[in-house]
Amino acid sequence: MGIKLEQFKAERRRLNDLVLSTENTHIKRFFTLDNAVYSKGAIPVKYKEMLGLVASMVLRCDDCIAYHVDRCFEEKANKEEMDELMSIALVVGGSITIPHVRRAYDLWDELAKDQADKSV
Amino acid sequence: MGIKLEQFKAERRRLNDLVLSTENTHIKRFFTLDNAVYSKGAIPVKYKEMLGLVASMVLRCDDCIAYHVDRCFEEKANKEEMDELMSIALVVGGSITIPHVRRAYDLWDELAKDQADKSV
Amino acid sequence: MGIKLEQFKAERRRLNDLVLSTENTHIKRFFTLDNAVYSKGAIPVKYKEMLGLVASMVLRCDDCIAYHVDRCFEEKANKEEMDELMSIALVVGGSITIPHVRRAYDLWDELAKDQADKSV
Amino acid sequence: MGIKLEQFKAERRRLNDLVLSTENTHIKRFFTLDNAVYSKGAIPVKYKEMLGLVASMVLRCDDCIAYHVDRCFEEKANKEEMDELMSIALVVGGSITIPHVRRAYDLWDELAKDQADKSV
């Protein structure tokens, strides 16, 4: 594992750099704001990332889902919490979200296996 | 206050009864499942309701928003948490969510005033 | 009944007339095409209206839903078929469609009662 | 006329004030950014408002549509331009946008009549 996620992250970084090389300040400010809303506050960071993930699930955006699944994993969300989040996304968003649920589970499985490998 | 929310709840109940008077078991099972996913589990109920709310915000469904704002209030989410949730919904879903943000704040304000009145 | 649906139809007619008073031929052609696709063909008209209804349900457009529920009723779709269509819309589109399912059932109920009254 | 639009604007102002009474800086910054992107730049303001309107049409947000129709009118967009914009919205977004096209034409008609009355 790691490889697919690393490629995704590298491409994401390359394109973010391209976008942010603009002189348009509105675009830069939006990107700053996009980071800021997930930072520490009254809601713990783990739950903020889960809010970002469920929103990405029902709006069916694979890149956004990959980003927030990875962040939820980093913030120590566990499999049971992921299952419950996914059940809410499924019920709110319907079967149209299933292809994204599948890919989210695939990534989670990779992250879990990767962690298990490292801890051996 | 109370009145507008009570009317919404009464109409919601009347129509849910009408829908559930069907003999179609699939529809009934969906409604059962819709309740079940927000029940107690690894994720505390308050955060589950917040997941339901942020999903409703970005999908821009006023009835769903009213329901989950009310439930978040019942589960003792505070104003600061609501603000943070709304900032995430705004950034993920964009300015197109603003009319719904406005109405969510209006309802929250009514719930807070109603509670303040009762506690006098 | 009848009254609410009649008001909806009258307002719809008034506004369609306003839109179609334009000299823009593209808009007129779109409206023509919009009627044409539901006309008689390989798929029976009743099922075409059901296709239009399920699409309107998952896209959550109340005016479109009211129009197609009325047309399905005219084309003699029965309650059992409506239930099955709604169960598909619910599962594909998720709980976010529930407010629209409620209003669709409300209209169907009015149409059925109205017909029952007339047949007395 | 004027009355309906004035009521919409007054309610919009009341709720914006309520939202912006928050201490959450992210929400305030989003609202600031939302104004800034339509300000003078390489694209003339009239066309920026038209970009905002077509985006609001295909995303089917009535409040956003009312706001941008009013702004396009203020920026001296003419009926022929409105027709062409609406034909693009209709073709890109499909018949599901028709209820919003209807209401946009209704508001435009009111604005035009109101202006004609004043110029007598």
Next chain:
Amino acid sequence: MGIKLEQFKAERRRLNDLVLSTENTHIKRFFTLDNAVYSKGAIPVKYKEMLGLVASMVLRCDDCIAYHVDRCFEEKANKEEMDELMSIALVVGGSITIPHVRRAYDLWDELAKDQADKSV
């Protein structure tokens, strides 16, 4: 042909197995319900699959489209019916559905050629 569709089906099966290895009963129940709504009832199975397909078209979900195009083909929908369904999806959902219309026709073409090859 067959190959691309077979790969899609194999990956779909692998990931469904991964999702359904969860102990979360809500997710399992949703998947059960998702199958159940397309089963035999008042609406013939062929038309139920067509309802699923048109909903998937207007919601623009390629995996869902591939699944239901394949199922419609199995249920003996013919090309003329597919054309009519696609014309409704195009008009309701707009030009934004065109990339999905293209891919649906590509898959249908493959299924038809594959069947012709077998029948030689």
Next chain:
Amino acid sequence: MGIKLEQFKAERRRLNDLVLSTENTHIKRFFTLDNAVYSKGAIPVKYKEMLGLVASMVLRCDDCIAYHVDRCFEEKANKEEMDELMSIALVVGGSITIPHVRRAYDLWDELAKDQADKSV
């Protein structure tokens, strides 16, 4: 460059031919209308393509975005105008559009480099 865009265009042409080989006149008429709305009129063609692009951005359709980015470039929209259009798309559609903003900038960058190479 050129290669990726050329492949996209060739595949697009192949599939459009397949779709338009249908005998269904409604589908053909929709495609004709889809071309017609961007043709010369009261709104200059460059701005019509920009309307098409911002609509495609907020509806998050990559194929539609690639088509309209290419057309905007052909119609001599400049980088500053693209930046302003993208800032509007970002603010209206939210962070969920960011993956599409990234890919739009990637294509624009390729078009600009390709043009620079040719002009040497």
